[in-house]
Amino acid sequence: MIWTAPTNTLAKDNPVKSYPVSSGVTYSQYANSTTNYINHLAVNLGDPYTKLAIGLPSPIAKTATTTAQANRDSRDGNRVVGAVNASFFDMKSGLPMYLISQGNDIINGGVISKSPNYYVSQPIAFGVTQDGLAEIDTFNLGVHVGYKGQNYQVTGLNRERQNDETIIFTPQYNGKHTNSNEFGIEMVIDTGQPITNTQYGQQLTGKVVKVRDYGSKEKLEIPATGFVLSVHGAKGLERFKGMNVGDEVSLSLSIDDKWMNSQFMLASGPMLLKDGKPHITMNTSDWRASTSTARTAIAISKDKKQVHLVTVDNVKGYSKGMTLTQFANYLAAQGYDRAINFDGGGSTAMGIRNYGSNTVVLANRTTAAERKVSAIIEAISTAPVSEPAHLNVSRNQVGTMLVGATTSLTINYLLDAYYNPLVVDNSQLLITSENGKLAATGLSYSALTAGEDRVTVQYGNAKQSFPVTIVNEPAKLTISPTTTKVKPGATVAFKANATDAQGKPIIYSPEQVKWSVTGDIGTITQSGSFKAVNKSGQGTVTVTLGTKTASIPISLTDGTPAFTDIPADYAYYTEISFLKDLGYIQGDLDGKFNPGNTLSREHAAVILSRVFNLDTAVAGGQKFTDVPATHRYFNEINAIASANLVGGKGDGTFDPAGQLTRAQMAAILVKAYNLSGESTKKFNDVPTSHWAYKQIHILAHNGVTTGNEKGNFDPNKPVNRAQFSAFLYRSINR
Template sequence: MMKKWTQFIVGTIAAVLIFALPVQANAFQVVNKDLPLSSGVQYKNYTYKNTYTNSINHLAINLQDPYTALKIGVPSPINSVATTTKLANSHSFEGNRVVGAVNAGFYNMSTGFPMYLISQNNEIVNGGVLSDSYSAYVSSPIAFGIREDGTADIESFDFDINLKYNNQDYEITGLNRERQDNEAIIFTPLKVGTTTGSNKYGLEFVIETEEPVTSNYFGQTLTGKITQIRDYGSEEVIRVPKNGFVLSVNGKKWIDSFKNMKIGEQVSVGFDINKNWKNSQFMLGSGPMLVKDGQRYITMNTSSSRATEIAPRSAIAISADKKQVHLVTVDGRLGSFSKGMSLTQFADYLVKLGFDRAINLDGGGSTTMGIRNYGSNNVVLANRPSDGYERRVSTILEAISTAPTSSPAHINASRDKTGTMLLGSSITLKLNYVMDAYYNNITIDPSKVIISSENNLVNINGYTYTASKVGQDRVLVNYESAVQSFPVTIVSEPATLSIASSAKTINTGGTINFSATAKDAAGNGLLYNPSQLSWTVEGNIGTIASNGKFTASNTAGKGKIIAQLGTKKVSVDVEVTEPASSLQSPFSDVSNKNVYLKEIVYLTNNGYIHGYEDSTFKPEQNLSRAHAAVLISRALKLDLTSVTDPGFKDVPTTHPYYREIAAVANARIVGGKENNLYDPQGTLTRAQMAAILTNAYKLTGTSTTKFSDVKSGYWAEKSISALAFNDITTGYADGTFKPSVPVTRMHFSVFLYRSIHR
């Protein structure tokens, strides 16, 4: 059911609950962001915790600022829809920069048509409807708008469509929208579509005027003569004349009033609105009203499902002097991040913010706020819509900066690291954006960027500056009239330098990782280039790499590990010892001093590997792919009684290691080669060994150690890195892994032992 605008009187709402809350300071919420978007528009994001935790986005608009305006964004045609950010960016141009936007009016999601009154510069964009139900959002003729004098208001209105025929006045129910039961609707050429689209259950009268009708506005009167009549029950399609309008009626009351109309008779229709809204810059019908005179004032049934639902919400509010406008959105349906609010909670929150009046806008999944981010003139999404993406909407409200782009005033550069610099260290700058005094983005011209030093203690090369002298300095980044500076402190050595390691006693042939920590006088980390930290070994105890990895020699001894940074040196004592062991080698070709005796004995004692009949182990003999399957199947205790034939052509069921090969293949530990071959007698490479152990023991992790002969994208790169990450391999002293080299029985034993005991 639709209702005539003037049938509702705001003062008769007896059920509206009015409740005052004191305006508090910002203690009731946390401010996460606070950014000026233009000279008259401020954006803030809050975390508000009351019944639920909510994320609030807020645009404050100062209508007194000479370069600030608030406009309504309407799509073309009126029934098209677009996302808030897309619509805002389509309306943004030099001298009319959209710096913030929020979704606005309710709309029919099936047709795209706005549901309520919209006017722009006194022209009627959409006639709108009202609901008869007090449980609906909009059952009261209330609008937000900017009046002729530039002030904002939230107030009731009386939109009047008056038809004069045969010296009688008739109050028509609607303009350029679908005719419902018991209604009289006026269709003008401003309607989307060329026909009325009304059903046959009514009368339609075509009235042509002397001049084309190119707009509809408040205060307008159209007078013409009837040129065509469509009778009740007729299915004739009635087109709206470009120089006139159509009266379409349904229901006994209206049919009885106009059934005697005749062709040639004169009919007039006028559109008007109450004086307060006449000649307004724009009007947007919405609802319900939420706040009036600084108190909660909700013009709908607050017990209805729409009002009590905890959901995303949008609203527009004004100050008592009508010169400040506030766009506020509450995200919702996002779990613990932001739950949403009921209408009562929303109204109470707006009262807390100190607003004089507020009216509800379309919310739920339509709730969207966009802002102009620094470094761009484009409007981007600022909130988190509940759908996970921006919903297309019908109309938006746009905070506008009319300031023209002017000279640079704001510059933003950042450093890749901050802190006290060691002599010789470097910092690289990044120029993020340049803006004028009104926060309009300025496209960066690299030739205008000047980086300099106040005291010439740094050398500047492009965007990188390097500490060249000890002392205090300041680096300046200039872009015409805009400047930003960074303080620089340069020292010749750290105030403290310390060495840390996992141990200070190591067996011969073992490894230890050393690291250094450098701090300035304030106890903060000192900035230096990695190449500035040097490691040396004192004494014949081993070698140390540039990354601090120490490898002990094969003879016992004592010495020092020395770290030097700048002019400061520190050292720690290290002792290399022979491994204490009572192990006796069971093999004639493996001595008791073999560095891998422990691993070989362990695997032998557990039955994972065996020697030969002549009591040898043959440690340097290459391991075959078949023997690798045997060792892995034994170590993992794989079931060999019910294997599935993997179908390798060169491993028949009669092969002596058929079950072991089948078991590791079934477990997806070892795969075959091309042409469905396993190549049991083929030698196992170190890369293949890495893949087998990674699969067998589900090794994960990525090592910071990079082997020079394992290039990015190499098929076994991840497996080799996983071995290094789990301290199963260290590679060779020259920084290589030698992935294609065959693995020996001794080395496979070591890697298998470490995988078992990782």
């Protein structure tokens, strides 16, 4: 049955990984848009150190996983670097179902199905021929019995007899007895010479020494010096029912010339490609072909020097598998010339040798645990172990280094020119600094001075290098946790967060971090463990790393509300408590702070006069036309004006009862705290034409404000009492 399908709907492969596992074998994994993962071993038979072979269980009926068989066969000079499952096999007996031969020795006789609904309904095999080239083609296995001048082709060799079959059993059969049922006849032929193998080109002649008649249940033993002719069905019985003890019988075994003396051949099916086009030799409507499942195939190039072992996975949520038509189309799209299907589904497995190890491990994802299978195809490297050529080193920490910091390396693998793993002797490892800003000891290196450098790791001729940036201090240093409320007597584990200019963590040694405490609030260890005293208080925790320091204010409070409406879990509890404890703010007569109420300009003046400890007893002359001497906050407003902390509106007024906007607040704080600088981050709603553009961005530069999640500052909105407390707190503690 020949079926073709269009290739214009094929999904494009996206490489996941690809690397050589030996000088002639490359492993690749691909993902495509149809949610399939494909594993691929490309084998170059033109490479002098590369070959393919069959891996077989021992004994032949004892199945084993693909990786187990590959590792069993791997040794110095014959390193299995990749493998796939190959032969279909009987799940009950474990025996392979189709023809397998090595050299001319026939390992398994096999059977060909009469129905195109089965995978192997035509005699097609993959192998490597006598000239060392790959082949996928038909074969003609000749098993002929000569008797009374006639030459008869029989149906099989060294396998269980089925209906209407004539089978030959030689001493190489997997068992001492034929175990055929009584519905047939069997004749034992003795050649007089030990038969040590069963192979193509073999000619045997002997005489019948025993006949087991139809209906007999005798368990017939296969002689070491002969063979057994086992017959079932009318046609066979008609030919051989007259055979008697003493009759001469011959056996001849043959194969097509192209397969004679081949390195190996393994029958399978169906064929998937021929001459670069889909060519499926089975009924593609049958469920075996139309089911999307895991698949295994082998393909070859037109010059027969390139062999491709291919698997597609079928794991829920990972890879959907393919129908045989999809698989054939996929293989055709890769440009292969011929391809044949191997056992798939739960048997699909691909093993590879990973760098740094000679152990073959599973490369694909199987539907369950890796299944024990029959014959496998092995990609083998015969390359000798040579000098170091490939070195792979990883840094245990990657990033900008602080002067004085030390970090280390890990040797992931060392390979020779043929990708064979080598044992690493650390004493042979050389680590050098290009600019002398680093010093190496063993597998560690330390930063000596700030600047740019490059580290080179060398082992023989194998090298790897990487750049290193060294700084005197982090670009940014912060302390976490950021909460500044601590209960008296409590312990807090503080941590320094040091980053470079790109916001990535820098490398430093723990002993480089220096912690300190100011104020009678407690003690801190050099690991950052802060122990608070058993009383309320205010203070600061400071960390120093390199030449940079960072501090956070600490307020020791037992968790009682700052005001009746400011509980300990309020968002701005720390800020409001801090200002209250220092006497900068006071609540209303009812004991509330009313954090959501907007703040008037006069109240801001009062608070600032307290913060800067201004002398409000000396009023002086009237400074603003709308703030007469009779105004309740005349002294406070005059005091902050005299201190040049806050100015009027330009028309001689102060507008004491007016709401303080966020822009006005920015201008007041920038002036009061003499802030400078300008944030690189610009607010969307503060154009350069805005009167407070400069002050707002100075405030942002100093970390007093960050704006909202939309990137806006809302300059014209009135500021409420809680917000003003937060801004003032940050300004004081910046």
